[in-house]
Amino acid sequence: MNKGKITFGKIQLKTPATENNELTASGSGFGSFGRIEPQKTAVSSSNAASDVEKLSADLENSRMQELMGISGFGRKAKQFDINEMIQKAKQNAPKAEVDQNAIPGPSGDTSEADEDSETEAIGPMPSLISSAESSNNTKSKKELKQHSAENSDDSDDDDEDDFDEDAPINKIPNSHEVEMRHGSKAVISLAADASGVRLATGSVDYNLNFWDFSGMDKSMKSFRTLQPCENHPIRDLSYSSTGDMILVVSGSSQAKVLDRDGFEKMECVKGDQYITDMSRTKGHVAGLTGGSWNFIRKDEFLTSAMDSTLRTWVFAKCKEQKNVIKTRAQGGLKTIPTCCAYNRDATLIAAGCSDGSIQTWDTRRMFVSTTHCVRDAHTKGSDISSVLFSYAGQTLATRSTDETLKLWDMRLFKKPLHVFENLFSRYDTTDCCFSPDDTMVLTGESLPKGQKLSNLYFFDTKTFETVCTIPITDSHIIRTHWHPKLNQIFIGCGNGIIRGLYDEKRSMRGAKLCVVRTYRKKKDVEMVGGAQVITPHALPMFRQEKTRSHRKKLEKDRMDPVKSKRPDLPITSGQGGRVASSGGTLSSYVIRNLGLSKRVEDDQDPREAILKYAKEAAENPYWIAPAYTKTQPKPIFNNEDEPDSKKPKTE
Template sequence: MQRGKISFGKIQLNVNKTPAEPKKDKQEDAGGFKKMDKQQMIRQIEDVAEDLESQHLKEVMGISGFGRKAAKVFDINEQIAKARTAAPPAPEPQAAENEDEDEDVIGPLPPSATVAETEQKQPAEQTKTKTPQAASAEKDDEDEDDADSDGDSDSEESLPRRIPYTHEVQMQHGSRAVLALAGDPSGARIVSGSIDYDMCFWDFAGMDSSMRSFRQLQPCENHPIRALQYSVTGDMILVISGNAQAKVLDRDGFEKLECCKGDQYISDMSRTKGHVAQLTSGCWHPFNREQFLTAALDGTLRIWQGFRVKEQLQVIKTRAQGGLRTSASACNYNRDATLIAAGCVDGSIQTWDTRKMFVNTTHCVRDAHQKGSEITSIVFSYMGQQLATRCNDETMKLWDLRNFKKPMHSWNNLYSRYDTTDCCFSPDDRMLVTGESLAKGQTEANLHFFSTQSFEQVQRIPVAGSHIIKTLWHPKLNQLFVSCGNGIIKCYYDEHRSIRGAKLCVVKTHRKRQPMEMVGVSQIITPHALPLFRQEKTRSSRKKMEKARMDPVKSKRPDLPITSGQGGRVASSGGTLSSYVIRNLGLSKRVDDDQDPREAILKFAKDAAENPYWIAPAYKQTQPKAIFSEKLPADEGAPSAKKSKTESDAT
């Protein structure tokens, strides 16, 4: 079924012509009545009721017309004529357009009696009130533009305000220098390691204003902690100590891996399974949670993969001028892990591309720093186009990887005493931060902030009366952590720009433990009370223990030793084998162990001769007669022991 198209005629607005008068109904002029059905009658009744209700509401509110009825009698010609009479005589085109826009009416119209008065007063009021409003609006716009320009502009004046150092708190690690400092990627924890072999764990959510660490351990026995770093996921910690074996701990400090040690008698370092000399530096892979890099004084950098393998994955050798071996004192990955950079003890910077073989270097700057001065820190910018190095020759240099022959700028007179002094970039790469050691005659060590664009010093903050070793600007917390040579870790933050971290701790008050109080309970003695209500007399613990000691069952007393007997022999069975056998055979007679055995046997000689039972019957026929020597009387002399020699015997 095809439906007809709906079309509209041309709509025209004729301003000059007057509206045509409405035609009267022919039937009304004729005086007749129009037939209406029931629906039309209901509609008319509803209209009459609505008119009566609106008229009553108008009388109460004191207005003449509003709503849809007023919109029906809206005459645009009349409004345009009134606007022309009230407008200025010669308005500018822009002003006229503004006035026409102001004359647009939206919603119900005001009462007809007050329309002319309001239209006459409106231009004057606009001229009076529009100027201050416009001025305030323009001022607010200017302030917003200034704030945006301060936040987004590249001017050097806004850099000091970006440094979070309005408030500071300090954490006491110990009494010795803190050589290592690392922060959790989420900003929940930090770890610190010192020269006295201790490693401390700090949890911001669990600390109060006393700022005490919740765990302290010695992961590498008697070796100082040189470097610490959290993995990209924050669940593991790489520990670099003065030992030749690096360790990996979990988040709570339990050991998960210990790298194996190489054979120190093998000259070729690529043939050993691990380092053979002291470790100097180490870092995690930027996005691989199972891979990390270590550097040592044996002239190699080693890449370790996985936690079950007992051997390194790759070995990178650092070479000095002429192909001799040199040691790497600092190493690091760039942000996308395509480049490995190492700072050597001879002052050179060497880089390798991870997508190629580690035989030849990608960049090599031999005279990067003073020859013989070890590079203590090498760090990439967040954008990955710049590289900063810190050296013991009292300099810090900024390098551009696109033009790596000469440094962009070098800052001097930055005294460094420790071989782990580092530098770091700000989270927006617009500033470079480093600390200095306390020189002779200096009272306070300063933290220096330099601009990476104009190379000028932005700010200098005095920290403490000791050396500044490690500096950590956490990008998520926007807080600065500085480790000092006196065992103190200082945290700087801004009340408005920094989030969480140390701000969670300073608001928690430290509550001291209340001492335990012993309250003595008095006993009421009622000797004539009934047994049901009678209280037992309380005894002290000492008396109870003595009573239990006397009870053989409660005290589990062993069997008492036998006190009878003589000479250490047990009285019940005797100490000799014969007494034991006789006792076990059930003989009633007790054998006296002290008597002579010969006398004991001779007592039974007469009975054996008269009534032989065991031995005599068997040898009765062949037994010879026993002849015993008899003792001589006492008066008779004893026979001479030796017969005298006579003359006859001699002849």
């Protein structure tokens, strides 16, 4: 059975004028529940100022509803600030008078729609003008907000269209470039430590250069050049994980380990070349081709050589290798490993061989059989110049002299993910490099015939598209290294120049520290050439001064107060017309400045200063003399000059 909805109307506070009329209509003293019919009364202009009384009555009405517990029923009442509404009503009283004269109908009564709107909401309502103004203001504010939001969205869209930080091309640090001169021959090896402070480069001219970014100026000169392996080109360089040691792989059969400053710490032993089984020898017997440090164990490194073996070494044990890995071709014959590398967690060792195969071994097992092996990875007879694992370890990049760069997925190692072709390479040490976030792989090309500049290529590892091509130099590009901490790219070229690319905002330290330092010119040492005549027995006036070095000359000039421009020394007593203002001792200085005594003569003889009070002390003894009058003999002072202490010689 459907019941009718019970609604509660407003409880209005009764005035004395209308109380008698309502008592006759209903017997309730508190008013009536439900809808109250509006009373038809005449509205005159003199009642326009009654808005304040109405608001106060509404306030009392709301308080009465709270006391009776009716304010919680039905629709929730709106909340208003009564004091603020009273002030607005006082300000808008003249305007309200005009509006109230216009609102009533022909009979002078208010419209039912307004009364319905008043009965719908429980609680005091603001004036009509103020509500209209507030609604207009809110509408205008909403329109302004929407308009500003649309403009901001349009501007954001324009900015996003102009610059996208996630785009691979915007991650390449190529806004600035620096140039470092290694020599005149090709730079075929390059390595940087993990902190990004040191850079080492090797060349076919047998030289190894060390570059220190924290100590270089804008002249970009290396602080040390040496030949660690005599007359052998430096084929490969690798810094340890801590950066305190560097592995030098040359054309000889013995790898060397140097410290950060280039001093030799270890040299691998050479094997016996007359032993056929390479696992029986203690070292390599042919020229080295590559090397790499272990990323987990800082004292272990790997080398590959032309004797068809890979050997792991421990830094503390230089007399013998740790493990021997043999590389085999298709029919079980020997094949030469041309490059080798560890992955980031040092669980895999990869090698690229001269027969075009890629072979990997698991370091947690015996090195008897390969973990992965792809025989036709590259063209047979072309050397694989570089094998590199990505930072995540799931992708392998190989660079070969067959003008290709291939990406491999370690989870599906049978076929390459993609092949980048037409990358001409003349050097068997041309490498490739991953970006720090593994989104790009970059490699350089050798200068083709008829082309003026060689390019550095950036490829996307997901879409396999060419992200960017940057012309670098008029020679070959051999080595590339994108440092993950500095966010800078170092490129070794065939004309002996190392180029560094960096971004002013995205890169940090490294080459940015050097370009702002000015070159400090050294003092020229004067070289005076002339024959010196040595005359040991010449008279002093004719004796010729000995030639001194520049350092000794500077030390002698330092001792000369005129040449060294020595300032005046502090005055201890009056000299040269200058008098000490406050005495020569600390006690005299304190006495004079504190006013404890008269002027103290620092230059007088202390013996004379004491004898000056001898007469007064003899006439009026007070302290010491009375105690020794009976036992102390009479003092006798010698007023004459002291005779010469030296006795005359007696014949």
